[in-house]
Amino acid sequence: MSTDQTTSKNDLLFARAQQSTPGGVNSPVRAFRSVGGTPRFITRAEGPYFWDADGKRYIDYIGSWGPAIVGHAHPQVVKAVQDAAANGLSFGAPTQGEIEIAEEICRLVPSIEQVRLVSSGTEATMSALRLARGATGRDKIVKFEGCYHGHADSLLVKAGSGLLTFGNPTSSGVPEDFVKHTLVLDYNNIPQLEDAFESMGDTIACVIVEPVAGNMNLIRATPEFLQRMRELCTEHGAVLIFDEVMCGFRVGLGGAQEMYGITPDLTALGKVIGGGLPVAAFGGRAELMQKMAPIGPVYQAGTLSGNPVAVAAGMTTLKLVQEPGFYERLGAAAQRLVQGLSDAAREADIPFCGDAVGGMFGFYFSNNVPSTYGQMMAGDKERFNRFFHGMLDEGVYFAPAMFEAGFVSGQHTDAVIDETIEAARRVFKRIG
Numbered sequence: 001m002s003t004d005q006t007t008s009k010n011d012l013l014f015a016r017a018q019q020s021t022p023g024g025v026n027s028p029v030r031a032f033r034s035v036g037g038t039p040r041f042i043t044r045a046e047g048p049y050f051w052d053a054d055g056k057r058y059i060d061y062i063g064s065w066g067p068a069i070v071g072h073a074h075p076q077v078v079k080a081v082q083d084a085a086a087n088g089l090s091f092g093a094p095t096q097g098e099i100e101i102a103e104e105i106c107r108l109v110p111s112i113e114q115v116r117l118v119s120s121g122t123e124a125t126m127s128a129l130r131l132a133r134g135a136t137g138r139d140k141i142v143k144f145e146g147c148y149h150g151h152a153d154s155l156l157v158k159a160g161s162g163l164l165t166f167g168n169p170t171s172s173g174v175p176e177d178f179v180k181h182t183l184v185l186d187y188n189n190i191p192q193l194e195d196a197f198e199s200m201g202d203t204i205a206c207v208i209v210e211p212v213a214g215n216m217n218l219i220r221a222t223p224e225f226l227q228r229m230r231e232l233c234t235e236h237g238a239v240l241i242f243d244e245v246m247c248g249f250r251v252g253l254g255g256a257q258e259m260y261g262i263t264p265d266l267t268a269l270g271k272v273i274g275g276g277l278p279v280a281a282f283g284g285r286a287e288l289m290q291k292m293a294p295i296g297p298v299y300q301a302g303t304l305s306g307n308p309v310a311v312a313a314g315m316t317t318l319k320l321v322q323e324p325g326f327y328e329r330l331g332a333a334a335q336r337l338v339q340g341l342s343d344a345a346r347e348a349d350i351p352f353c354g355d356a357v358g359g360m361f362g363f364y365f366s367n368n369v370p371s372t373y374g375q376m377m378a379g380d381k382e383r384f385n386r387f388f389h390g391m392l393d394e395g396v397y398f399a400p401a402m403f404e405a406g407f408v409s410g411q412h413t414d415a416v417i418d419e420t421i422e423a424a425r426r427v428f429k430r431i432g
């Protein structure tokens with residue numbers, strides 16, 4: 001940790017923030033509680049960088065947890081937002097911009113025939129669940145340990161005490177009555193999923209999954225796991241929901257579903273599609289989506305849904321990621337980073353490995369890339385925390401918890417990545 005703690009403006013702001021806001025933050029991970037120390041208060045960002053209240057520059061590897069895929073404050077995105085804002089911020093009536101982004105999403109994501117815009121990923125998954133339950137007339141849902149789908153009540157659930165028992169709330173304030181409908185299974189465990197469908201398949205409304213998990217560090221689903229999930233859902237009349245809030249437009253233009261070649265019934269999107277402003281969405285087969293109000297019986301609404309300024313940022317971002325070679329460059333940047341970090345760790349004799357899928361990456365202080373939540377949790381957290389703070393001192397900002405994926409943007413050039421790897425080489429020596 002830095003030695004100038006007492007004079008840091010970040011410290012002063014953090015102390016002040018805690019007076020008016022619980023924990024000083026508006027989303028828990030920002031508080032640095034997993035890694036310790038003082039969160040950095042960000043004053044501005046540009047390209048692959050942001051600056052904190054002390055004026056210190058960081059290479060940013062969270063990119064607002066995904067949205068900043070074309071780099072911070074991209075001139076075209078900023079211009080689109082300014083132009084939209086000048087015409088009024090919100091109308092509570094439909095606009096042409098909403099049609100355009102809906103058409104673009106339907107064109108780009110293979111399984112989406114119709115889409116509804118909302119303002120957060122939480123709303124998107126919550127509404128997709130309601131639709132799945134409404135469409136099937138069933139209550140039970142299946143999720144996987146370590147997958148995060150936002151903070152709706154039925155999704156804040158961890159595995160129960162035994163196999164195929166229903167879950168326990170992970171938050172106080174979530175009634176047992178809600179989570180008794182949520183079955184929590186192990187990620188990448190096909191036999192368990194088969195057992196669940198065998199014993200209660202005709203009561204399962206849906207399976208919701210992050211096809212590339214980014215909320216238990218980075219863990220890929222095996223193709224067989226997703227394939228079997230698709231078959232079981234089809235066989236038993238359950239709705240398959242891909243939560244691509246993080247991996248959509250991140251692992252590739254058509255999301256994880258295009259990469260794996262698997263067609264979900266519903267997809268939740270967020271993060272990238274807002275380009276840094278609050279846009280999220282859920283969509284899928286038209287026949288399902290037609291069950292939504294105002295034409296169907298499943299209710300859902302939002303004062304700021306399809307907000308014109310937010311849609312302008314999202315639409316411009318979706319145009320920019322379609323520039324030729326964008327995802328090739330993004331993927332190459334993430335690979336270069338993970339390879340460079342792994343080489344540097346090896347030189348320092350530190351157990352370390354990494355993985356990258358498109359523009360998201362994970363690194364693990366362990367010898368093997370994990371494929372389940374349990375394996376990920378077994379990583380060396382102490383060493384991660386020392387690495388995190390060492391890198392922060394060096395001006396590199398990774399996610400402030402071992403349990404999070406990282407993100408590169410189109411502005412993370414080879415030079416930026418190499419600067420990061422050089423810093424890591426110094427830090428690995430110090431923490432070895």
Ligand SMILES: *Cc1c(COP(=O)(O)O)cnc(C)c1O
Pocket residue numbers: 119120121122123125148149150151210214215243244245246247270271280
């Ligand atoms: C971030 C995220 C969410 C929640 O989105 P919010 O906009 O934070 O509500 C849901 N699912 C996944 C996979 C996410 O990464």
